[in-house]
Amino acid sequence: MRRRDLLAGLGAGALARATGPxxxxxxxxxxxxxxxxxxxxxxxxxxADPETLDPHKTxxxxxxTILLDLYEGLTAYDGGGDLVPGVxxxxxxxxxxxxxxxxxxxxxxxxxxxxxxxxxxxxGFRRMLDPATGAKYASVLAPIRHAExxxxxxxxxxxxGVAAPDPRTVVIAxxxxxxxxxxxxxxxxxxxxxxxxxxRHGDAFSRPGNLVSNGAYVLRDFSPNDRITALRNPHYRxxxxxxxxxxxxxxxxxxxxAVRRYAAGEIDSLDDLPADQVRSLRSRFGDQVVLxxxxxxxxxxxxxxxxxxxxxxxxxxxxxxLDREFLAEVVWGETMLPAYSFTPAGLDNALPPPEMPGRDxxxxxxxxxxVALLREAGYGPGGRALAVEVRYNTTxxxxxxxxxxxxxxxPLNVTTSFVNTDAKTHFAYLRDGGPFDLARMSWIADYAxxxxxxxxxxxxxxxxxxxxxxxxxxxxxxxxxARETDLPRRAGILHRAERLFLDDLPWIPLLHYRHKHLVxxxxxxxxxxxxxxxxxxxxxxxx
Numbered sequence: 214m215r216r217r218d219l220l221a222g223l224g225a226g227a228l229a230r231a232t233g234p235x236x237x238x239x240x241x242x243x244x245x246x247x248x249x250x251x252x253x254x255x256x257x258x259x260x261a262d263p264e265t266l267d268p269h270k271t272x273x274x275x276x277x278t279i280l281l282d283l284y285e286g287l288t289a290y291d292g293g294g295d296l297v298p299g300v301x302x303x304x305x306x307x308x309x310x311x312x313x314x315x316x317x318x319x320x321x322x323x324x325x326x327x328x329x330x331x332x333x334x335x336x337g338f339r340r341m342l343d344p345a346t347g348a349k350y351a352s353v354l355a356p357i358r359h360a361e362x363x364x365x366x367x368x369x370x371x372x373x374g375v376a377a378p379d380p381r382t383v384v385i386a387x388x389x390x391x392x393x394x395x396x397x398x399x400x401x402x403x404x405x406x407x408x409x410x411x412x413r414h415g416d417a418f419s420r421p422g423n424l425v426s427n428g429a430y431v432l433r434d435f436s437p438n439d440r441i442t443a444l445r446n447p448h449y450r451x452x453x454x455x456x457x458x459x460x461x462x463x464x465x466x467x468x469x470x471a472v473r474r475y476a477a478g479e480i481d482s483l484d485d486l487p488a489d490q491v492r493s494l495r496s497r498f499g500d501q502v503v504l505x506x507x508x509x510x511x512x513x514x515x516x517x518x519x520x521x522x523x524x525x526x527x528x529x530x531x532x533x534x535l536d537r538e539f540l541a542e543v544v545w546g547e548t549m550l551p552a553y554s555f556t557p558a559g560l561d562n563a564l565p566p567p568e569m570p571g572r573d574x575x576x577x578x579x580x581x582x583x584v585a586l587l588r589e590a591g592y593g594p595g596g597r598a599l600a601v602e603v604r605y606n607t608t609x610x611x612x613x614x615x616x617x618x619x620x621x622x623x624p625l626n627v628t629t630s631f632v633n634t635d636a637k638t639h640f641a642y643l644r645d646g647g648p649f650d651l652a653r654m655s656w657i658a659d660y661a662x663x664x665x666x667x668x669x670x671x672x673x674x675x676x677x678x679x680x681x682x683x684x685x686x687x688x689x690x691x692x693x694x695a696r697e698t699d700l701p702r703r704a705g706i707l708h709r710a711e712r713l714f715l716d717d718l719p720w721i722p723l724l725h726y727r728h729k730h731l732v733x734x735x736x737x738x739x740x741x742x743x744x745x746x747x748x749x750x751x752x753x754x755x756x
Contacts (some may be wrong), residue, residue: 251456253737256480257480257749259465260465260636261273261279261465262275262437262441262465263276264276266283268283268284268401269337269348269406270348271350271630274657276401279462280401280404280428282750283430284426284427284691285300285429286299286398286400288396289399289748290744293740294743296396298318301315301317301465302318312387313387315334315385318450322450323425323448324448325407327425331381331426332408335383336408338354339375340682343356344366350402351364351676353403354403356387357390361390369590372517374387374388391416393561396662397660400659402573407659410423410425429445429452429749430444430445430460440460440462442462443460445457449750454750455749456752457753459490465483465485466607467609472490472731477498482732485608485729486502486729489731491546501732501733501734502731503731505741506727506743508557508658508721510556510666511722512655512721513653513723514679516650527590530587531627532571532721534625535618536576537724539617540617543702548729551724554569554711554722556666560658560663561661563662563708564705566708566711570713571721592627593626594626597624597625600627601650602630602651603615604639605631605633605652606634606651606653607634607636611633639653644676654720663707663708664707667710668679672688687717690706691710726742736753737752739752
């Protein structure tokens with residue numbers, strides 16, 4: 214019996230039993246309202262504890278969810294994921310698209326009552342780009358004039374092309390026209406920082422009691438492995454329109470346990486679900502289960518500087534042997550899509566993404582080609598065994614995926630070992646340059662443009678290119694795309710860059726994401742959207 218047939222017969226439940234029990238949740242019951250100090254509380258499941266709440270040092274989706282409530286950039290998202298004015302009440306653009314002038318709101322306030330002024334925005338940009346900050350998302354600001362030179366330390370932070378001619382005006386000069394620039398301004402990389410707090414507390418400015426923010430909520434406390442609590446910011450410009458007085462961000466790395474807590478009324482929403490339970494969850498909770506397309510990819514990052522993974526034939530063989538349809542349909546319960554490209558469909562300013570070989574072939578044909586490639590490289594059945602170690606952050610879905618991947622590689626004479634840690638440790642290990650063979654990586658787009666995926670493996674991207682991929686040809690295409698003002702021509706250049714990516718496979722794409730939510734009937738105003746953003750300020754709780 215072929216591996217696909219065997220595993221399909223066993224189903225995802227067998228995968229879960231092979232790695233630990235996935236216990237059934239108790240009977241569903243409606244979540245009852247919690248009260249704290251006379252105010253209703255929104256208990257928001259949020260994946261993992263943040264490594265930091267310094268907006269210029271964060272890099273995960275769980276951190277971004279919290280910061281979207283605590284801070285506000287020049288632009289922001291509404292409850293449906295559409296772009297709206299944020300700190301800025303409006304803006305103008307020069308005819309050549311190189312100069313943007315933002316006018317700040319007169320009623321913008323920090324959570325201590327100080328006015329939000331243009332110098333706060335200017336200071337935030339400079340701090341983000343200062344190499345001393347060590348910002349992982351500094352490349353988000355790369356379109357700004359001199360930003361990359363500042364971030365490399367070749368120019369001082371004051372040289373970045375941002376000016377504050379008066380307290381309510383921010384002028385930004387770009388290196389080239391950037392189609393997605395307004396969306397960049399929603400990102401935590403672009404938020405202002407309260408300068409007196411940073412001067413007083415240094416790196417401790419983002420801790421409870423110290424943090425002064427300008428968003429709809431203000432940080433109250435942080436209990437690791439339990440919850441982060443934020444209160445409605447009374448000084449927020451639209452505080453009267455913010456319905457929910459208190460939000461608790463609850464880490465949910467154990468998704469099966471999170472579902473049980475939801476069923477018991479202890480959590481009001483979840484931003485991820487155990488894939489092998491989705492069908493049963495739909496039957497139990499009906500339309501409380503919300504699935505919608507997402508702009509994200511799940512992949513295995515490859516250490517391309519470590520033999521034998523430095524051989525493209527080995528990487529291609531490992532990719533060809535993967536049955537992505539099985540991963541999507543059985544392991545993930547149809548909550549993901551097979552990924553034969555790096556970028557997902559639906560991005561702005563893009564051609565349909567190129568695809569790597571394999572979609573039109575049977576699993577057996579792909580496996581035979583993988584065996585031939587490995588034999589060329591000196592490995593494979595009847596020859597030398599290939600041993601690889603896969604690192605991943607611990608969730609039921611991740612564990613089941615990696616078990617299935619290892620099983621798909623076994624016919625190639627590949628033996629797989631695992632190292633699994635919590636999310637904070639996993640991503641910090643990769644960012645800090647820890648040695649590895651292959652590592653689970655996921656990416657949810659910060660803006661809907663192919664550049665936001667393809668930039669991850671540019672050679673100078675120290676924050677995310679942990680596999681140390683370096684291709685002069687790839688870098689040249691990315692630079693060419695950055696200079697191109699004709700949008701269709703730019704889309705073609707990025708398409709060529711992705712084609713090169715798929716030939717080299719510095720990351721092996723596995724699946725493209727769908728958003729998976731459980732949303733309590735007591736939570737009102739939740740609007741699923743492609744970007745997966747749902748700021749708490751747009752939500753309310755039933756009486």
